[in-house]
Amino acid sequence: MNLLSRFRPDEFTIAMLATVMLAFLLPCRGTSAGLFECLTGVAIALLFFLQGARLSRAAIVAGALHWRLHLVVFAATFIVFPIVGLILRPLSGALLTPPLYLGLLFLCTLPSTVQASVAFTSIAGGNVAAALCSASASSILGMLLTPLLAGLALKTAGGFSLNALQSIGSEMLLPFVAGHLLQPWIGGWVKQQRKVLGGVDRGSVLLVVYTVFSGATLSGIWHQLALGPLLALFAVSCALLAMMLAITAVAARALGFSREDEIAIMFCGSKKSLVTGIPMANVLFAGQPLGLVLLPLMVFHQIQLMACAALACHYAGASPPLFEPESLRAAT
Numbered sequence: 001m002n003l004l005s006r007f008r009p010d011e012f013t014i015a016m017l018a019t020v021m022l023a024f025l026l027p028c029r030g031t032s033a034g035l036f037e038c039l040t041g042v043a044i045a046l047l048f049f050l051q052g053a054r055l056s057r058a059a060i061v062a063g064a065l066h067w068r069l070h071l072v073v074f075a076a077t078f079i080v081f082p083i084v085g086l087i088l089r090p091l092s093g094a095l096l097t098p099p100l101y102l103g104l105l106f107l108c109t110l111p112s113t114v115q116a117s118v119a120f121t122s123i124a125g126g127n128v129a130a131a132l133c134s135a136s137a138s139s140i141l142g143m144l145l146t147p148l149l150a151g152l153a154l155k156t157a158g159g160f161s162l163n164a165l166q167s168i169g170s171e172m173l174l175p176f177v178a179g180h181l182l183q184p185w186i187g188g189w190v191k192q193q194r195k196v197l198g199g200v201d202r203g204s205v206l207l208v209v210y211t212v213f214s215g216a217t218l219s220g221i222w223h224q225l226a227l228g229p230l231l232a233l234f235a236v237s238c239a240l241l242a243m244m245l246a247i248t249a250v251a252a253r254a255l256g257f258s259r260e261d262e263i264a265i266m267f268c269g270s271k272k273s274l275v276t277g278i279p280m281a282n283v284l285f286a287g288q289p290l291g292l293v294l295l296p297l298m299v300f301h302q303i304q305l306m307a308c309a310a311l312a313c314h315y316a317g318a319s320p321p322l323f324e325p326e327s328l329r330a331a332t
Helices: 011-025 031-054 057-062 067-087 098-108 115-124 128-153 164-181 183-192 194-218 227-254 259-269 274-284 291-316 325-330
Strands: none
Touching (some): 031 164, 031 194, 067 098, 067 128, 067 227, 098 128, 115 128, 115 259, 128 164, 128 259, 128 274, 194 291, 227 259, 227 291, 274 291
């Protein structure tokens, strides 16, 4: 039972699956669709506002101190990941449908997670401070680099328009900057209300998921998804994560980092942010069917949680335990 529980989906993943099912059975349409679209825009802005309010100036300054570690993480996140995604292009039309490959390539351009990177680094006995600074800086850079990388990588696929940069600025970057400017006054309160406001984060993502998959249902996109490409997506996602874990571990050892730094590099450089990715896809691919584009990110999210939980316990020298609810909530 303990072994089986390691592969049990976390609460947030279960909530996403339930939201997808709701969108399949009761999709929003007509007037309600317009209402949900407005609510989604507000939720995305609020999400990035709160992220800006949580990050202190001290964290930004501290992020520059361990520059060698951060450069390795940034290289893995924004250079190696996209290159691997482009190398997998022959899979499009062969193992994966073009929309699934488009989603996989978009996944490769996203920044790292913050909470999950820190949580797993802590469990494994790694450099938690470096993981926090590196993953936080990755999230900030991702708001600028992800649209640019997506524009370069997805241009030939017709899945991205540079006009989306304006939407990124108005719906994500400006709220983030506003939240950060107000951080000296509201930062303490935001941290004290972390559990409550964490629900805002997850709620905004679920709202986007419902809106996106409602559109997918109404457009009949699910008839395009066969079992073969879905199984192939799981296999490719597992292989992608395993490859990036191996690359970051080998690079850390080759460059002479300590064991603690190696752990931070592995967990920060191998994961992708679901919380950032879903709202960003909603902006970057506005007006396009997003159901199959977002599916690779949702699959990769669950795989990285399970694999990294087991790996963290391996580094800690303990048998992988049950997922703790708080760790799972933080791993989004």
